[in-house]
Amino acid sequence: MRLRTFLLGACSALAFAGMASAETLTIATVNNGDMIRMQKLTDDFKAKNPGIDLEWVTLEENVLRQKVTTDIATKGGQYDVLTIGTYEVPIWAKQGWLLPLDNLGANYDVDDLLPAIRSGLTVDGKLYAAPFYGESSMVMYRKDLFDAAGLKMPDAPTWDFIADAARKVTNKDKEIYGICLRGKAGWGENMAFLTAMSNSFGARWFDEKWKPQFDQPEWKDTLDFYVKLMKDAGPPGASSNGFNENLALFQTGKCGMWIDATVAASFVADPKQSQVADKVGFALAPDKGLGKRGNWLWAWSLAVPAGTQKAEAAEKFVAWATSKDYSNLVAEKEGWLNAPPGTRKSLYANADYQKAASFAKMTLDSINSADPTKPTVKPVPYVGVQFVAIPEFQGIGTAVGQQFSAALAGQISVEQALQSAQQLATREMTKAGYIK
Numbered sequence: 001m002r003l004r005t006f007l008l009g010a011c012s013a014l015a016f017a018g019m020a021s022a023e024t025l026t027i028a029t030v031n032n033g034d035m036i037r038m039q040k041l042t043d044d045f046k047a048k049n050p051g052i053d054l055e056w057v058t059l060e061e062n063v064l065r066q067k068v069t070t071d072i073a074t075k076g077g078q079y080d081v082l083t084i085g086t087y088e089v090p091i092w093a094k095q096g097w098l099l100p101l102d103n104l105g106a107n108y109d110v111d112d113l114l115p116a117i118r119s120g121l122t123v124d125g126k127l128y129a130a131p132f133y134g135e136s137s138m139v140m141y142r143k144d145l146f147d148a149a150g151l152k153m154p155d156a157p158t159w160d161f162i163a164d165a166a167r168k169v170t171n172k173d174k175e176i177y178g179i180c181l182r183g184k185a186g187w188g189e190n191m192a193f194l195t196a197m198s199n200s201f202g203a204r205w206f207d208e209k210w211k212p213q214f215d216q217p218e219w220k221d222t223l224d225f226y227v228k229l230m231k232d233a234g235p236p237g238a239s240s241n242g243f244n245e246n247l248a249l250f251q252t253g254k255c256g257m258w259i260d261a262t263v264a265a266s267f268v269a270d271p272k273q274s275q276v277a278d279k280v281g282f283a284l285a286p287d288k289g290l291g292k293r294g295n296w297l298w299a300w301s302l303a304v305p306a307g308t309q310k311a312e313a314a315e316k317f318v319a320w321a322t323s324k325d326y327s328n329l330v331a332e333k334e335g336w337l338n339a340p341p342g343t344r345k346s347l348y349a350n351a352d353y354q355k356a357a358s359f360a361k362m363t364l365d366s367i368n369s370a371d372p373t374k375p376t377v378k379p380v381p382y383v384g385v386q387f388v389a390i391p392e393f394q395g396i397g398t399a400v401g402q403q404f405s406a407a408l409a410g411q412i413s414v415e416q417a418l419q420s421a422q423q424l425a426t427r428e429m430t431k432a433g434y435i436k
Contacts, residue, residue, distance in 0.1 A: 022051050022052070022053055023051060023052050023053065023310050023313045024052075024053040024054070024055050025052060025053070025054050025055065025080040025081055025310060025313055025314055025317055026055045026057060026078060026079050026080050026081075027054060027055070027056055027057065027079065027080065027081040027083075027317070028057045028059070028064060028067070028068050028071075028078075028079040028081070028082050028083060029056065029057070029058055029059075029064070029083040030058070030059065030060075030061050030064050030083050030300065031058050031059060031060055031061075031244070032061075032243070032244070032263075032300070033247075033267055033273075034132065034133055034263065034300075034338075034340055035058070035083065035132070035300075036058070037330065037334065037338065038132070038321055038326075039056055039058070041326075041329055041330070041333060042054055044320075044329055045317060045320045045321075048320070049313070049316055049317075049320075051313075052313045052316065052317070054317070057078075057079070060244075061186070061188060061189065061242065061243070062184075062186045062188070062189060062242075062398075064083065065186075065188065065394070068082050068083075068084060069088075069394065071305075072092065072097045072305050072307070073097075075307050076307070077305075077307040077308065077309075079305060079308075080304070080305070080308040080310045080313070080314045081302055081303070081304060081314050081317055081318060082302070082303045082304075082305055083132070083300055083301070083302060084129060084300075084301060084303050085188065085298055085299065085300060085301065086117075086120040086121065086297065086298050086299050086301070087188070087384065087387045087389060087393070087394075089120065089121045089123075089128050089129045089301065089303065090120070090121075090123050090128075090389060091389065091390075091391055092128075092303075093123040093126075093128040094123060096306060097305060097306055098128045098129065098303050098304065098305060098306060099128075099303075099304045099305070099306055099308075099311055099315075100126040100127065100128055101126075101127045101128065101129070101130055101303075101304070101315060101318060101319075102126070103312070103315050104127075104130065104315065104318070104319040105319050107323070107324075107325075108319055108323060109324065109346075110127060112324065112344045112345050112346050113131065113343060113344060113345075114134060114342065114343060114344065114345060114367065116134075116297060116367050116368055116370070117131050117134040117297075117299045117342060117343055117367070118131070120297070120299065120372065121299065121301055128303060129299075129301035129302060129303035130301055130302050130303075130318050130319070130321075130322040131299040131300070131301045131322060131342070131343040132299070132300050132301055132302055132321060132322055132340060132343070133263050133299065133300055133340040133341055133342050133343060134298070134299040134341065134342025134343045134367060135261040135262045135263040135296075135297075135298050135299070135341070135342050135363075135367070136261075136262050136285070136295045136296060136297055136298075136342075136363070136366035136367045136369070136370050137193070137196060137259060137260055137261055137262060137285050137294070137295045137296050137366065138259070138262050138265075138282055138283060138284055138285050138295065138359075138362055138363070138366050139153070139157060139162070139257055139258075139259050139282065139283040139284070139285060139286065140250065140257065140258045140259075140260070140264065140265065140268055140280055140281075140282055141153055141256065141257045141258075141280070141281050141282075141283065142169070142253075142255070142256050142257070142276060142279050142280065142281075143279050143280070143281045144276075144279045145169045145176070145256045145279075146165070146169070146256075146281075149165070149168045149169050151165050151168065151169070153165070153281055153283050154283065155283055155284060156283070156284045156287070156293075157283055157284070157286050158286055158287060158288065158289065159197075159200070159201075159225065159286040159287070159288055159294070161286070162179070162257065162259075162286050163225070163229050163233075165178065165256070165257070166178030166179035166229060166232070166233035166256060166257060167232050167233050169233075169256035169257070170232070170233045170256065175254055176253070176254060176255075176256060177233060177234055177235040177249075177254060177255055177256065178232075178233030178234075178255075178256040178257060179229060179230070179233050179234055179255065179256060179257045179258070179259070180234065180235060180238075180241065180246040180249050180250060180254075180255040180257070180258045181193060181226070181229075181230060181234065181238070181246070181258075181259060181260075182194075182241060182242055182243065182246065182260065183230070183234075183238040183239040183240065183241050183242075183405055183408045183409075184239070184240055184241055184242035184245070184405065185239075185398065185401040185402040185404070185405040186242070186397075186398055186401050187387065187393060187394055187396075187397025187398045187400075187401055188387075188397075189242045189243070189401065190242075190401045190404060190405055190408075191386070191387075191397045191398070191400060191401040191404070192296055192298070192386040192387070193259070193260070193386075194222065194223075194226065194401075194404060195296075195385075195386045195387065195397075196285070196294045196295055196296040196385060196386040197222055197226065197294040198218065198219060198222040199292045199294065199375055199376050199377070199385065200285075200286065200287050200288050200290065200292045200293055200294040201218050201219075201221050201222040201225070201288050201290070202218040202288070202290050202292075202376075202377040202378065203216065203218035203219045203221075203222050203376070204218075204376040204377075204378055204380050205380070205382070205388050205425075206380060206381065206382065206388070206429070206434075207378075207380070208379055208380065208381050209381075209435070210381060210429055210434035210435055211426075211429075211435060212421070212422050212425035212426050212429060214400075214418045214419075214421040214422040214425065215418065215419075215422045219418055219421075220414065220415075220418060223404065223407065223414045223417065223418060224414055226408070227407055227408055227414055230408060233256075235249060235254060235255070238408060239405045239406070239408045239409035243260060243261060243264070246258055246260060247260075247264055247267060247268070250264075250268055250274075250276070251267065251268060251273060251274040251275060251276065252275055253275050253276050259285060259286070259294070261298070262341065262342065262359070262362070262363040262366055262367070263341055263342065265280075265282060265341075265357070265359035265362075265363065266337050266338050266339075266341065266357065266359075268280050269337065269357075269358065269359065270337055270338065282358070282359045282362045283362070284362065284365065284366060284369075285366065290377050291377060292375075292376065292377055293369060295366050295369065295370055295385075296370060296385045296386035297367065297370035297372055297385045297386075298386070299342065299343065301322075302317075302318040302321055302322060303318075304318060322343065324344065324346060326340070327339045327340060327344070327347060331352070331353075335356060336350070336352045336353045336355075336356035336357065337356040337357055339353060339357075341357075341360075341363055342363060342364075342367055348360060348364050370385050371385070372384055372385050372389075390434075392428055392429070392432050392434075395428065396424070396425050396428050396429075399421075399424050399428075400421045400424070400425065403416075403417040403418075403420045403421050403424075404417055404421070
C-alpha cells in the first residue's frame with residue numbers, strides 16, 4: 001500500500017512539474033481577418049509544442065499601436081510576441097527593443113521571403129520581425145456597376161478616371177457609393193492612404209531640410225481632391241471609417257470602388273464572406289502622370305520584444321505563424337484563396353494559389369512597384385512610402401490625421417486643416433531638433 005501511495009505521489013509530482021513548466025505566451029495582435037484566422041488554427045501549434053500555451057490580446061489597429069508602443073518603450077513586459085508594422089521594426093531594433101530572429105529553424109527558408117518585404121524588417125543584416133502578411137494597395141471595384149455605367153477599368157487608372165467613375169457609379173438612393181476611402185484619424189489609418197495618394201500628386205511630408213510641406217500646392221491639390229470626391233461619391237460618416245469599416249461596406253455591396261490594402265482582396269473575393277465576390281475586379285493604385293502611383297508598402301509582422309522572459313518559446317511561435325507550413329495549413333483548412341499574401345516567393349510560384357487568387361499578380365506587381373527609398377516625385381531626406389521612418393512620425397502623423405479627418409467631416413475647411421498640419425508639424429520637428 002505504501003509503495004502504491006508513493007508511486008501515486010511521485011506521478012502527481014511529475015504531473016505538477018509538467019504543468020508548472022508549461023509557458024504561456026501573451027501575444028498582442030490586430031483585429032484583422034488574417035490574425036483572427038491564425039488564432040483559430042493554433043491547435044496545430046499547440047500539438048507541435050505541448051509545453052507552450054497562448055494568451056491573445058486582440059485590439060483595433062490604433063489601440064494596438066498605442067498599447068504596444070507604450071509597453072515596449074517603458075519596458076513593461078506585458079507581451080511576449082508583438083504584431084508590429086514595417087514602420088516600427090527598424091526604429092525599435094536600433095533602440096534595442098527587439099530581439100533578432102536568429103533561431104527560426106532549419107526549414108524556415110528566410111531567402112524565400114520577398115526582398116521588398118524582407119528588407120524593411122532587416123537591420124544590419126539581421127531579421128528583427130517575420131512578416132505574417134505583406135501588402136501594397138490597389139483598386140478593388142465592382143465590375144457589374146462599371147458595366148451598367150458603360151465604364152471599363154484600366155489596369156493602371158488615373159485619379160481623374162477614378163473620380164469620374166466614382167461619381168457615375170454612385171446611387172445614394174440605393175445606398176451604393178462610388179468610392180470608399182479611409183477617413184478614420186491615425187498615422188496608419190487615414191494618413192497611410194493620404195500619404196500614398198499625396199506621393200502621386202507630387203507632395204511630400206518634408207523637404208530636404210526637414211521643413212514640413214503642408215503649405216505647398218501639391219498637398220492642397222491632394223486634400224481638395226479627396227474631400228470633394230468623398231463628399232460627392234463617398235458613404236455617410238466616412239470620417240469614422242478605417243480598413244475594417246470599409247471592408248464591411250464593400251462586402252455588403254455598398255461601394256463601387258475601394259482603394260486599400262491588397263490583403264483585402266481575399267476577403268472581398270471570398271463567397272463565404274462577401275456578397276459581391278463574383279463581381280470584383282482589381283487594378284493598380286491610381287496616378288497623376290507624375291511617375292508615382294498612390295500605393296504603399298507594408299507588412300504586419302511578428303516580433304519578440306527584448307523584455308520577454310520567454311524568448312525561445314516566442315521565436316517558435318513566430319516561426320510557426322510565418323512559415324510555408326502555415327500557408328499550407330490555411331490552404332488545407334480554408335482554401336488557397338485565404339493563404340496570407342505578400343510574404344513569400346514560393347506562394348506566387350504556386351500554381352494552386354495563382355488559380356485560386358485572381359489578384360495574385362496585381363498584388364505582387366503593386367508590392368514590387370513601391371520604393372521606400374524614393375517614395376516621392378521630389379527628393380526627400382526620409383525612407384518610407386506611406387510613413388516617414390523617424391520616431392516622431394507616429395505622433396505627428398496621428399495629429400495631422402485628426403485635422404484631415406475633421407476636414408472630411410466638414411468641421412473645418414481644407415485650408416484650415418493644412419494650416420494646422422503645417423504649424424503642428426513645424427513645432428514638433430523643431431522641438432525634436434530636425435529644424436534649427
